[in-house]
Amino acid sequence: DGGITQSPKYLFRKEGxxxxxxxxQNLNHDAMYWYRQDPGQGLRLIYYSQIVNDFQKGDIAEGYxxxxxxxxxxxxxxxxxxxxxxxxxxxxxxxxxxxxxxxFGEGSWLTVV
Amino acid sequence: GIQxxxxxxxxxLQEGANSTLRCxxxxxxxxxxxxxxxPWGQLINLFYIPSGTKQNGRLSATxxxxxxxxxxxxxxxxxxxxxxxxxxxxxGGFKTIFGAGTRLFVKA
Numbered sequence: 001d002g003g004i005t006q007s008p009k010y011l012f013r014k015e016g017x018x019x020x021x022x023x024x025q026n027l028n029h030d031a032m033y034w035y036r037q038d039p040g041q042g043l044r045l046i047y048y049s050q051i052v053n054d055f056q057k058g059d060i061a062e063g064y065x066x067x068x069x070x071x072x073x074x075x076x077x078x079x080x081x082x083x084x085x086x087x088x089x090x091x092x093x094x095x096x097x098x099x100x101x102x103x104f105g106e107g108s109w110l111t112v113v
Numbered sequence: 114g115i116q117x118x119x120x121x122x123x124x125x126l127q128e129g130a131n132s133t134l135r136c137x138x139x140x141x142x143x144x145x146x147x148x149x150x151x152p153w154g155q156l157i158n159l160f161y162i163p164s165g166t167k168q169n170g171r172l173s174a175t176x177x178x179x180x181x182x183x184x185x186x187x188x189x190x191x192x193x194x195x196x197x198x199x200x201x202x203x204x205g206g207f208k209t210i211f212g213a214g215t216r217l218f219v220k221a
Binding site for chain 2: 031033035037040041042043045048050056058088090092094096100101102103104106107109
C-alpha cells in the first residue's frame with residue numbers, strides 16, 4: 001500500500017536524551033514535512049524539505065534536527081535542547097506538481113519524563 | 114505571513130443535525146485543504162479545494178477564493194464525524210499553514 005509510515009507510534013524517553021522519529025514514504029513525493037501538535041492545539045511546522053539533501057526550518061525548529069539523505073526518508077531528531085518535547089509529532093509529504101496536496105502519516109506520541 | 118482563522122472553535126451537535134464550518138484566510142492561496150483528525154490523532158484528507166465546490170457523500174466544501182474563505186458542510190451528522198476539522202492553505206511555496214481547527218462533538 002502507498003503511504004507514509006511513522007515509527008514508533010509511542011515513545012517514552014528520559015529528559016536529556018536525544019530521540020529520533022522515523023518517517024518513510026513510498027508515494028514518490030518530493031516534499032516532506034514535520035509538524036508538532038500539542039494537546040488541544042493546531043499543527044506547527046518544525047522542518048520541511050523540498051528535495052534530497054536540502055531542508056528548511058519551519059516556525060519552531062529550535063531543539064530539533066532533520067536529514068534528507070533519501071527521497072523517501074525524513075527522520076526527525078528531538079534533541080535535549082528542546083525544552084518541552086512531549087507532544088504528538090506528524091510527518092507529511094506532498095507532490096509539488098499536484099498543487100502541493102499534503103498527506104499525513106499516523107503520528108508519533110513522544111513523552112519525556 | 115498568511116493568517117488562517119477557523120470558526121467556530123467548538124461545536125456540539127445532536128446526531129442527524131447539519132453544520133457549517135468556516136475558514137478565513139488573509140491572502141491569496143493556490144491550494145486549500147480540509148482535514149478531519151480522528152480521536153486517534155490521524156489526519157484524513159477530506160477535500161483539496163482551492164476554488165469552487167466539491168461533494169463527497171454527506172460532506173461538501175466550497176471555496177470562494179476572491180473573498181478568501183472556505184466552508185465545509187456536514188449533513189446528517191454521525192457520531193463518527195466527531196473530532197477536529199482543520200483547514201490548511203498554501204500560497205505557492207512549500208509551506209502549508211494550518212488553522213487552529215474546529216472541535217466537533219456529535220452526541221448520539
